[in-house]
């Protein structure tokens with residue numbers, strides 16, 4: 001085979017999976033002795049909650065103050081500086097060890113310092129990091145092929161699918177919204193409305209933010225984009241009314257991550273699928289937080305027995321290297337033409353190579369069934385450990401994406417503070433909920449330890465009411 005025909009054959013293989021958006025040329029803690037967590041045995045956690053500032057490592061406040069001269073102050077953060085991690089643990093500058101049930105907000109699913117990720121990074125950086133989308137490179141199609149081949153060949157994916165790579169969840173959703181508008185316009189100029197749901201979070205760019213009906217995020221940046229409408233989550237009657245012929249796309253998280261860890265009702269998602277088909281709108285599932293194994297299935301929409309027209313991935317896909325992916329059914333992909341969308345960094349050689357290593361590791365029946373088992377174990381253990389608590393209203397979620405709904409008397413931020421002082425990182429979300437996103441490689445012993453710290457931290461705060 002000549003070099004050109006080899007290249008052409010490779011190019012054809014590549015274009016089988018990637019969406020043709022760019023035209024390209026043809027070349028191929030000072031240690032706090034009183035804190036017991038340093039022993040790290042699972043169930044015997046003693047709560048010794050001191051104010052975080054009292055237990056701050058020497059020099060930390062000075063360093064944070066120093067840094068604040070240069071960094072835009074967008075985030076409220078505790079007085080701890082993390083500088084390394086191993087498995088399910090991170091360490092601060094005083095070498096204090098924290099069990100990490102935040103996992104970089106669902107990013108570090110394979111844990112910290114994982115050799116699979118380290119080796120993939122090393123393998124790639126000495127070859128090439130970035131080529132740009134003006135030229136072909138091998139890695140994006142490798143990951144796109146893995147994603148496309150992971151899809152059940154039924155429903156909307158029966159004819160195949162194509163992948164567009166960006167660099168973040170926001171970008172993946174922004175692309176999905178644009179693609180839905182592009183699709184709608186092939187039918188009518190008026191078919192441009194995007195429906196999203198109360199308490200949703202889809203990102204902070206103006207498009208993604210317009211689909212995120214939270215006044216705290218939206219109001220400072222109004223006016224938002226025209227053509228966005230909101231409907232109540234899990235409300236079939238309202239969806240029926242709101243999703244009409246002018247709708248080109250309906251975007252939804254099947255478990256709302258920021259919104260309070262609320263899983264959608266199966267009937268609701270199945271109704272959305274049906275309604276979208278009736279009015280020729282695209283069903284877009286935002287799997288930025290739920291995707292790539294987090295809920296015990298490779299994609300959370302698989303719990304609902306539906307196939308979306310578009311779904312989006314990001315957070316865990318690159319194991320910490322930024323990447324986003326928008327996956328389109330063939331029918332939608334056909335409406336996108338070269339030049340319609342694009343990115344400089346998206347699909348770069350490094351991110352897609354690491355993404356392929358992460359994806360291959362997680363997309364194994366045994367790995368996924370262990371996530372389901374550990375998720376059920378975490379939920380059951382939390383329910384048992386908090387039985388009788390007047391503060392814990394509900395433990396909910398899917399797989400290793402668990403929310404602990406709290407009574408308004410205690411904020412999840414207060415619980416997260418006490419947990420952190422005991423060596424456990426947890427985060428918060430809407431509906432006064434504590435959000436647990438442990439790495440998918442977490443062990444049952446680590447789950448026992450996390451549950452013990454959470455239940456005792458809640459009890460500690462409850463006793464002070």
Ligand SMILES: Cc1ncc(COP(=O)(O)O)c(C=O)c1O
Nearest residue numbers: 168169170201202203257288289
């Ligand atoms: C469901 C969902 N969509 C979109 C985003 C935005 O992703 P990113 O922060 O990578 O832009 C997030 C981030 O938390 C998310 O949870």
